[in-house]
Amino acid sequence: MKKIAVFLFLAAVATTAISAKEKKDPIVMTVAGKDIPVSEFVFFAKKDNSVDFNNKKSVADYVELFKNYKLKVADAEALTINKAPKFELELEDYKKQLQESFLSDKVGEDSAMRVIYDRSKLIPGFTYIVFRFRGEELTAKDTVAQFEKAQAAYQRIMNGEPLDSVGTELSTDNPGIVYGKVEYVYPLQMMKLIEDKLYTMNVGEIIPPLRSISGFHIMRLDRRIPNPGRVRVAHILVGYNSDEPSDELKAATLLRADSVYNQAIGGADFAELAKTYSNDTISGARGGVLNYFGLGEMVESFEQAAFSLQNIGDISKPVQTRFGYHIIKLLDKKTDIPYEEMESQIYENMKRTERNFDLYRGFEEKMKARHGYVFYPEAYAELNALAADYFPTDTNFYKKATQMFKTLITLDSINFPQAEFAEYIYYKARSAKTYSQDFLQEVFDLFVRDIVTELERRNLERDYPEYNMLVKEYYDGILLFEISNKRIWSKPAEEQPALEAEWIKELNEKYPVKINKKVVKQIKKYL
Numbered sequence: 001m002k003k004i005a006v007f008l009f010l011a012a013v014a015t016t017a018i019s020a021k022e023k024k025d026p027i028v029m030t031v032a033g034k035d036i037p038v039s040e041f042v043f044f045a046k047k048d049n050s051v052d053f054n055n056k057k058s059v060a061d062y063v064e065l066f067k068n069y070k071l072k073v074a075d076a077e078a079l080t081i082n083k084a085p086k087f088e089l090e091l092e093d094y095k096k097q098l099q100e101s102f103l104s105d106k107v108g109e110d111s112a113m114r115v116i117y118d119r120s121k122l123i124p125g126f127t128y129i130v131f132r133f134r135g136e137e138l139t140a141k142d143t144v145a146q147f148e149k150a151q152a153a154y155q156r157i158m159n160g161e162p163l164d165s166v167g168t169e170l171s172t173d174n175p176g177i178v179y180g181k182v183e184y185v186y187p188l189q190m191m192k193l194i195e196d197k198l199y200t201m202n203v204g205e206i207i208p209p210l211r212s213i214s215g216f217h218i219m220r221l222d223r224r225i226p227n228p229g230r231v232r233v234a235h236i237l238v239g240y241n242s243d244e245p246s247d248e249l250k251a252a253t254l255l256r257a258d259s260v261y262n263q264a265i266g267g268a269d270f271a272e273l274a275k276t277y278s279n280d281t282i283s284g285a286r287g288g289v290l291n292y293f294g295l296g297e298m299v300e301s302f303e304q305a306a307f308s309l310q311n312i313g314d315i316s317k318p319v320q321t322r323f324g325y326h327i328i329k330l331l332d333k334k335t336d337i338p339y340e341e342m343e344s345q346i347y348e349n350m351k352r353t354e355r356n357f358d359l360y361r362g363f364e365e366k367m368k369a370r371h372g373y374v375f376y377p378e379a380y381a382e383l384n385a386l387a388a389d390y391f392p393t394d395t396n397f398y399k400k401a402t403q404m405f406k407t408l409i410t411l412d413s414i415n416f417p418q419a420e421f422a423e424y425i426y427y428k429a430r431s432a433k434t435y436s437q438d439f440l441q442e443v444f445d446l447f448v449r450d451i452v453t454e455l456e457r458r459n460l461e462r463d464y465p466e467y468n469m470l471v472k473e474y475y476d477g478i479l480l481f482e483i484s485n486k487r488i489w490s491k492p493a494e495e496q497p498a499l500e501a502e503w504i505k506e507l508n509e510k511y512p513v514k515i516n517k518k519v520v521k522q523i524k525k526y527l
Contacts, residue, residue: 108362184296239279
């Protein structure tokens with residue numbers, strides 16, 4: 001995106017704002033030829049709890065301390081420590097991290113994450129029929145045949161045929177149609193579109209064909225049960241040692257399992273029994289202990305037995321699976337995991353997936369309002385109609401769209417035409433959407449996000465004084481550390497006080513300092 005006019009405009013505005021601000025931010029001192037505004041002095045002084053602004057001596061002491069601090073920074077700059085690649089890289093990394101904290105809406109992000117957290121307290125189970133799409137980069141005409149099949153199937157169901165019968169019939173010998181059941185599913189484990197729908201449906205409800213990136217879905221919500229949480233267990237597997245065990249082998253295996261079970265409930269050390277008897281050699285080596293798991297993550301009979309154990313230390317009777325018989329001991333239960341324990345995991349998952357639009361929506365809406373965002377639906381409709389015929393990354397779409405010049409959006413009174421969005425698609429498009437118009441919408445949302453974020457990024461110094469101060473603090477801090485380590489801290493501890501005093505004297509003789517006593521005297525005025 002090469003909107004030179006925007007960036008020139010921003011530069012002019014930023015320069016004007018800074019000049020105006022300087023008039024209201026007098027110089028408190030000049031150190032080594034550099035003016036230090038009172039705002040910077042106050043910012044640092046407020047961070048020093050020992051400074052009492054009502055006490056003249058306290059303020060005077062801090063003026064001396066701050067002056068010497070700035071002299072050390074000046075000395076580091078004189079040695080060009082601030083020009084070293086390592087220094088520049090560290091400062092740049094910090095600025096990027098700092099910008100991210102300013103270019104966000106933590107309240108909005110928290111709200112979006114709590115939606116996921118609240119959903120995690122309920123577990124849906126559903127039945128589906130999916131009419132799969134073939135290939136990628138699909139336009140409307142590519143999906144018509146599957147939609148008609150899905151719509152016909154839905155009408156049959158609405159007319160009284162059981163969804164399960166229709167699904168079984170249609171999916172038989174037809175790889176393009178899939179019928180199945182999901183017993184348990186959690187938030188962030190499925191497509192956002194599907195998840196959003198499941199959490200708004202009523203139990204027993206069947207929805208009409210819903211289009212996703214994979215096809216048209218007919219779904220029935222079978223249940224939505226409370227989440228029992230996660231459990232941690234240890235188990236001993238008394239295995240069949242055969243992929244196709246006979247009835248005799250199963251009976252003999254059960255006898256061996258009963259023997260181990262009786263030892264366990266009789267007081268034998270469960271971990272030692274697992275090491276001795278378990279055919280699951282990996283968990284057996286660590287006393288049979290498994291990782292925490294929830295519903296839907298283990299073989300059904302195993303997890304039912306595990307979740308039926310009530311008290312820590314309870315041991316189940318032998319439970320049969322296709323592997324053999326398991327004796328299960330409950331080690332821990334997490335029935336209500338606090339939001340704070342899940343927050344970072346939810347954030348990282350949302351950030352990496354299509355749910356990032358939910359995560360960042362609060363910030364984007366604020367920035368759109370801040371920068372006077374105007375959307376022109378008629379102009380977008382023309383692009384959307386073009387996407388019905390061509391996938392947005394198709395060269396035919398690009399050729400036609402770059403000849404369209406209606407204003408698509410306005411930000412900061414600057415018009416962005418359709419053609420510029422077409423250039424953005426060509427050079428920067430990124431989306432997992434395989435349906436043309438979905439792809440267009442997602443990339444458009446990213447287009448708007450990138451512009452408002454860049455506008456805000458370029459205005460950070462103008463609009464957020466704290467940002468400037470934090471960058472300055474970090475810049476000075478790195479230099480102070482490097483120069484102090486070189487001059488003082490690398491020397492023996494007993495020599496350091498004398499070296500410090502000698503260095504301060506040297507700095508005051510080496511660099512000119514001018515204190516604006518009038519500003520210092522009126523320092524409370526600038527708090």
